[in-house]
Amino acid sequence: MSPFKRERVRIRGIVQGVGFRPFVHRTARNCGLCGFVRNDASGVILEIEGEPDGLQRFHGALARDAPPLARITGCEIEELPATGEPGFRIVVTDQDGTATTLISPDISLCDDCRRELLDPGDRRYRYPFINCTNCGPRYTIVRAMPYDRPNTSMAAFPLCPDCSAEYHDPDHRRFHAQPNACPVCGPSLALVAADGGGLRTDDPVASAVELLREGRIMAVRGLGGFHLVVDAGNDEAVRELRRRKGRAEKPFAVMAPNTETVERYCEIGPEERHALEQPTRPIVLLKARAGAGPAPSIAPGNRYLGFMLPYTPLHELLLAGGFPALVMTSGNLSEEPIAIGNGEALERLGTLADYMLLHDREILQRCDDSIVRVAAGKERMIRRARGYTPTPIFLPSPTDHNILATGAELKNTIALTRKDTAFLSQHIGDLDNPAAMAFFEHTIGHLGQILRIEPELIAHDLHPEYLSTKWATSRDDLPRIAVQHHHAHLAALMAENGVVAPTIGLILDGAGYGSDGTVWGGEILVGDFGRFDRYAWLETVPMPGGAAAIRQPWRMALAWLRAAYGDQALKLPIPVRDRFTDGELLFRSMDRGINSPLTSSCGRLFDAVAAILNLRHEIAFEAQAAIELEMAATDVPRERVQPYELPPQRGRRGPVPLAWLIREIAGDLKTGSPPGLIAARFHTTLAALLTETVLAAARATGIAAVGLSGGVFQNRLFFLDVLDRLESAGMNVLTHSLLPAGDGCIALGQTVVADVQWRRTKGE
Ligand code: ZN
Ligand code: ZN
Numbered sequence: 001m002s003p004f005k006r007e008r009v010r011i012r013g014i015v016q017g018v019g020f021r022p023f024v025h026r027t028a029r030n031c032g033l034c035g036f037v038r039n040d041a042s043g044v045i046l047e048i049e050g051e052p053d054g055l056q057r058f059h060g061a062l063a064r065d066a067p068p069l070a071r072i073t074g075c076e077i078e079e080l081p082a083t084g085e086p087g088f089r090i091v092v093t094d095q096d097g098t099a100t101t102l103i104s105p106d107i108s109l110c111d112d113c114r115r116e117l118l119d120p121g122d123r124r125y126r127y128p129f130i131n132c133t134n135c136g137p138r139y140t141i142v143r144a145m146p147y148d149r150p151n152t153s154m155a156a157f158p159l160c161p162d163c164s165a166e167y168h169d170p171d172h173r174r175f176h177a178q179p180n181a182c183p184v185c186g187p188s189l190a191l192v193a194a195d196g197g198g199l200r201t202d203d204p205v206a207s208a209v210e211l212l213r214e215g216r217i218m219a220v221r222g223l224g225g226f227h228l229v230v231d232a233g234n235d236e237a238v239r240e241l242r243r244r245k246g247r248a249e250k251p252f253a254v255m256a257p258n259t260e261t262v263e264r265y266c267e268i269g270p271e272e273r274h275a276l277e278q279p280t281r282p283i284v285l286l287k288a289r290a291g292a293g294p295a296p297s298i299a300p301g302n303r304y305l306g307f308m309l310p311y312t313p314l315h316e317l318l319l320a321g322g323f324p325a326l327v328m329t330s331g332n333l334s335e336e337p338i339a340i341g342n343g344e345a346l347e348r349l350g351t352l353a354d355y356m357l358l359h360d361r362e363i364l365q366r367c368d369d370s371i372v373r374v375a376a377g378k379e380r381m382i383r384r385a386r387g388y389t390p391t392p393i394f395l396p397s398p399t400d401h402n403i404l405a406t407g408a409e410l411k412n413t414i415a416l417t418r419k420d421t422a423f424l425s426q427h428i429g430d431l432d433n434p435a436a437m438a439f440f441e442h443t444i445g446h447l448g449q450i451l452r453i454e455p456e457l458i459a460h461d462l463h464p465e466y467l468s469t470k471w472a473t474s475r476d477d478l479p480r481i482a483v484q485h486h487h488a489h490l491a492a493l494m495a496e497n498g499v500v501a502p503t504i505g506l507i508l509d510g511a512g513y514g515s516d517g518t519v520w521g522g523e524i525l526v527g528d529f530g531r532f533d534r535y536a537w538l539e540t541v542p543m544p545g546g547a548a549a550i551r552q553p554w555r556m557a558l559a560w561l562r563a564a565y566g567d568q569a570l571k572l573p574i575p576v577r578d579r580f581t582d583g584e585l586l587f588r589s590m591d592r593g594i595n596s597p598l599t600s601s602c603g604r605l606f607d608a609v610a611a612i613l614n615l616r617h618e619i620a621f622e623a624q625a626a627i628e629l630e631m632a633a634t635d636v637p638r639e640r641v642q643p644y645e646l647p648p649q650r651g652r653r654g655p656v657p658l659a660w661l662i663r664e665i666a667g668d669l670k671t672g673s674p675p676g677l678i679a680a681r682f683h684t685t686l687a688a689l690l691t692e693t694v695l696a697a698a699r700a701t702g703i704a705a706v707g708l709s710g711g712v713f714q715n716r717l718f719f720l721d722v723l724d725r726l727e728s729a730g731m732n733v734l735t736h737s738l739l740p741a742g743d744g745c746i747a748l749g750q751t752v753v754a755d756v757q758w759r760r761t762k763g764e
């Protein structure tokens with residue numbers, strides 16, 4: 001009788017292209033097991049045979065020591081009769097990778113590769129495309145599944161004998177590393193002038209470093225697209241980049257060589273350190289130390305700086321050039337998608353950059369840098385893209401059909417589902433230009449292709465004018481479900497948190513098309529995936545001038561001051577009055593409903609208060625006024641801030657009155673209170689008022705779970721205040737962490753709502 005046991009183990013998750021099979025190979029041999037491992041359609045299959053004790057140790061190692069990029073989502077074990085098979089093999093299949101194989105996102109340079117990169121004795125010394133099974137490009141170089149070199153943009157680079165030997169050696173850390181390359185066989189750099197003329201240099205990196213030191217602007221082709229790069233310590237160069245990009249004020253992201261350098265400029269706690277150093281390498285928003293930014297023009301007027309650490313070997317080499325940090329901003333004009341191709345860059349970035357550092361490994365998927373911040377001890381996604389896409393999000397219940405959700409209009413992302421797995425695309429951006437629409441369409445096709453998901457149902461926003469809606473309704477080959485914007489926010493939050501039970505949603509954002517045709521944006525909803533009830537909303541005011549009121553916060557100040565004071569609003573002795581030269585005219589338009597849609601938007605309320613406090617009357621980028629209001633409030637010590645006294649009728653169903661709060665604010669201003677203090681009192685009063693309303697909804701419905709979603713919660717001061725108040729009151733508070741609180745989460749919410757509504761229409 002053989003004491004040996006044999007098992008077949010099926011492992012699902014991100015287990016391909018991450019060094020999983022060599023890991024299994026090593027582990028099996030260490031445990032004295034024989035058998036084999038191979039990739040299959042749904043992940044990895046292995047059979048192991050040996051002493052029961054060896055099998056047990058193997059499972060322990062599987063749980064404990066799996067490769068850093070692997071993510072196991074399921075594991076089934078089946079007992080088989082022992083076969084007496086000798087040795088352990090990696091079976092290399094060319095089998096079609098249908099169904100549910102998951103592809104890894106792009107991952108930053110690992111420590112082993114960094115060591116080789118900086119080792120003068122290594123054959124890849126200073127080679128800017130070094131990578132291994134634990135690091136390097138993935139999502140951005142994939143053309144099709146299965147994830148094998150011929151299906152990536154590395155297909156153009158046949159392996160040299162040395163690289164090929166590594167690639168085929170199961171004991172090598174580059175075994176089946178699809179992007180494996182070296183200076184002999186792999187991609188290479190070229191340094192050119194902005195007009196495309198090549199520069200004579202033996203070492204493009206060293207020459208690029210010299211040019212950057214001279215204050216030149218360099219377009220650098222990276223992992224998911226081009227960056228525009230300048231020396232962050234050179235304020236003149238930073239200002240020149242602003243001038244050319246036509247970007248006067250919006251903060252630039254900065255890359256520093258290491259955490260110690262970031263610490264010189266910013267306050268970093270353990271969570272921030274982790275956020276910076278994790279292999280996904282996002283931009284992390286960090287509180288700046290007073291007057292300590294590398295250059296004043298990097299983030300004028302902002303108390304936060306966006307820092308990231310190098311994530312490609314090329315970044316490491318550039319930063320080794322002795323810069324305090326490098327500005328690394330997206331290679332684009334204003335809000336267009338980033339450039340990814342060499343020709344495209346020469347065309348689009350030629351007027352922005354002095355030089356270009358190009359390479360010849362094609363970028364197949366455009367992918368911006370991700371942005372996170374830490375709040376209440378957790379990482380909060382602000383822009384989800386490189387390093388995260390296409391890591392799936394697991395839904396609390398499986399969708400019945402494969403669903404494509406087309407998302408919102410601004411900060412668009414799209415989503416695809418297959419059963420209980422949802423894939424959110426990278427940040428696509430604002431769909432207001434043809435280039436962004438092309439990116440949107442390409443992403444829908446490409447994501448479907450590499451995930452092998454054929455959509456059976458389309459979910460889209462209720463807003464008939466969103467370009468994402470129009471695209472969806474043009475697809476008349478598939479059934480479609482329209483989803484209300486704030487319902488999608490609530491559903492996304494629930495799905496992200498694995499919740500299906502009815503939840504109260506405090507949804508605060510800039511705008512979304514309401515079920516009644518008005519512009520919603522300050523909503524307390526009660527509902528689940530299938531339905532929602534609008535329990536309460538911010539008092540509505542007209543937006544004088546429509547979309548112009550978004551760009552010109554003084555218009556919202558006018559609307560709110562009129563709600564508070566009637567026509568006397570024009571005579572108030574406060575600075576914003578100077579903007580009201582057309583006040584009478586706008587009043588008449590508002591009365592007649594001409595170009596003055598009603599809104600319950602919380603974002604517009606923040607804008608109005610920023611303008612009333614004379615902080616910002618016109619904006620250069622989205623949410624600028626609200627951000628400056630937050631910054632002004634943040635500077636005030638907490639103990640000095642008292643909320644205004646809440647009115648007795650608070651907490652009722654229906655509109656939440658706010659004109660009284662505007663009177664308090666304007667009154668405070670007239671008596672000479674500093675704007676920062678008033679801003680802080682506004683923040684905490686609104687937090688208190690909305691908390692009371694949520695608690696009233698909780699009492700009325702018996703629901704103790706409340707979720708916070710919408711772009712307003714990217715206001716850290718306000719978010720922490722609301723969270724603290726609700727938790728102190730004993731509520732179970734759901735917050736976003738994996739997904740942005742802004743409209744980047746909408747597509748996910750649309751999928752789960754559409755799933756339930758579609759089943760209902762079919763009578764299930
Ligand atoms: Zn590596
Ligand atoms: Zn090679």
Ligand code: FE
Nearest residue numbers: 509512742743
């Ligand atoms: Fe929204």
